[in-house]
Amino acid sequence: MKTIIVANQKGGIGKTTTATAVASILNAKRYKTLLIDADQQGNSSDTYRAAIEGSATLFDVLLDEERISLEEAIQHTESGDIVASDPLLRKADEILNGDPEGLYRFQDALDQLKGYDFVIVDTAPSLNSILYNCLVAADDVLIPVTADRYGLQGLSQLNDTINAIKRRQNRNLKIIGLLLIKYNKRTLLSREVKGSLEEIAKSMNTKVFETTIRESTKAREAQAVRETLIHYDAKSTTAQDYSRFVDELLKEEEL
Numbered sequence: 001m002k003t004i005i006v007a008n009q010k011g012g013i014g015k016t017t018t019a020t021a022v023a024s025i026l027n028a029k030r031y032k033t034l035l036i037d038a039d040q041q042g043n044s045s046d047t048y049r050a051a052i053e054g055s056a057t058l059f060d061v062l063l064d065e066e067r068i069s070l071e072e073a074i075q076h077t078e079s080g081d082i083v084a085s086d087p088l089l090r091k092a093d094e095i096l097n098g099d100p101e102g103l104y105r106f107q108d109a110l111d112q113l114k115g116y117d118f119v120i121v122d123t124a125p126s127l128n129s130i131l132y133n134c135l136v137a138a139d140d141v142l143i144p145v146t147a148d149r150y151g152l153q154g155l156s157q158l159n160d161t162i163n164a165i166k167r168r169q170n171r172n173l174k175i176i177g178l179l180l181i182k183y184n185k186r187t188l189l190s191r192e193v194k195g196s197l198e199e200i201a202k203s204m205n206t207k208v209f210e211t212t213i214r215e216s217t218k219a220r221e222a223q224a225v226r227e228t229l230i231h232y233d234a235k236s237t238t239a240q241d242y243s244r245f246v247d248e249l250l251k252e253e254e255l
C-alpha cells in the first residue's frame with residue numbers, strides 16, 4: 001500500500017482537484033484506492049458526494065474520544081472509496097496538543113488498514129497537526145504548483161517541514177515530485193514559472209513531473225456540480241492531462 005499526501009499550504013492551488021482526479025482515475029483503473037479528505041473544508045468529500053452529517057468521518061478516526069478505525073469510516077461512492085472530512089477537524093491542534101503521541105494517530109489508523117493499493121490524502125491549506133500526522137505516516141508527498149506569480153510561494157517552508165519530519169519521525173518520506181497545474185503555454189509567465197521550477201525542484205531533492213496539467217474551465221465547472229473531472233468530462237484536456245499524469249505516477253511507483 002502506498003500513501004500519497006497531496007500538500008501545499010497555499011489555498012486555491014489545486015490540491016483538491018488533483019487528489020480527487022488522481023484517486024478517481026486510479027479507482028477507474030481498478031487499483032484499490034482510498035481517498036481521505038483531511039481538509040476541514042471538505043471539498044473532496046463534496047466532489048465525491050460523501051455524507052458528512054450522520055456519518056463517520058476522519059474526526060471519529062483521529063480525534064474522537066472513542067476512536068474508530070479507518071475501515072469503519074469508509075464510504076463507497078460512484079467515484080470510489082472515501083473517508084470524509086468534518087468541520088470539527090478544525091479542533092485538531094487543540095485536541096492533539098496535549099497528547100505526546102498526538103503525531104502518530106494517523107499512522108496508527110493506517111497501520112490497521114488492509115486491502116488498498118493506494119491511499120490518497122487531500123490536505124488543508126495550512127501547516128497544522130493533521131498535516132504533520134499525514135506526513136509522519138506517508139510514503140510520498142505530491143506537491144501541486146501553479147504557473148502564476150504566487151504559485152511558488154511557501155514551497156521552502158513546506159520543504160523545511162517535510163525535512164524536519166524526515167529527520168525525526170519518518171525517514172522514508174519522499175517528495176515524489178512537483179506537478180505544474182493550471183498551465184497555459186500562451187502566457188509568458190507560465191513559461192517562465194516552468195523554467196524556474198526545475199531548479200526549485202532540485203533544491204528540494206525532487207523533480208518536476210513531465211506531465212503538466214493545462215488550465216481549463218472544466219475543472220471549475222466540475223467542482224461546481226460536485227463531480228470529479230473524469231466523471232464530468234473525461235474528454236476535457238484537464239481530465240486527459242490527469243490521466244497521463246497518473247500513468248507517469250504509476251511508472252514511478254512500480255520502480
Ligand SMILES: Nc1ncnc2c1ncn2[C@@H]1O[C@H](COP(=O)(O)OP(=O)(O)O)[C@@H](O)[C@H]1O
Nearest residue numbers: 011012013014015016017182214215216219220
Ligand atoms: N487545471 C485547472 N484549470 C483551471 N482551473 C483549475 C484547474 N485546476 C483547479 N482549478 C480551479 O482552481 C480552484 C482551486 O482548486 P482546488 O483544487 O479547490 O484548490 P485547493 O484544494 O488547493 O484549495 C478551483 O476553483 C478549481 O476548480
Ligand SMILES: [Mg+2]
Nearest residue numbers: 015016039043
Ligand atoms: Mg482543497
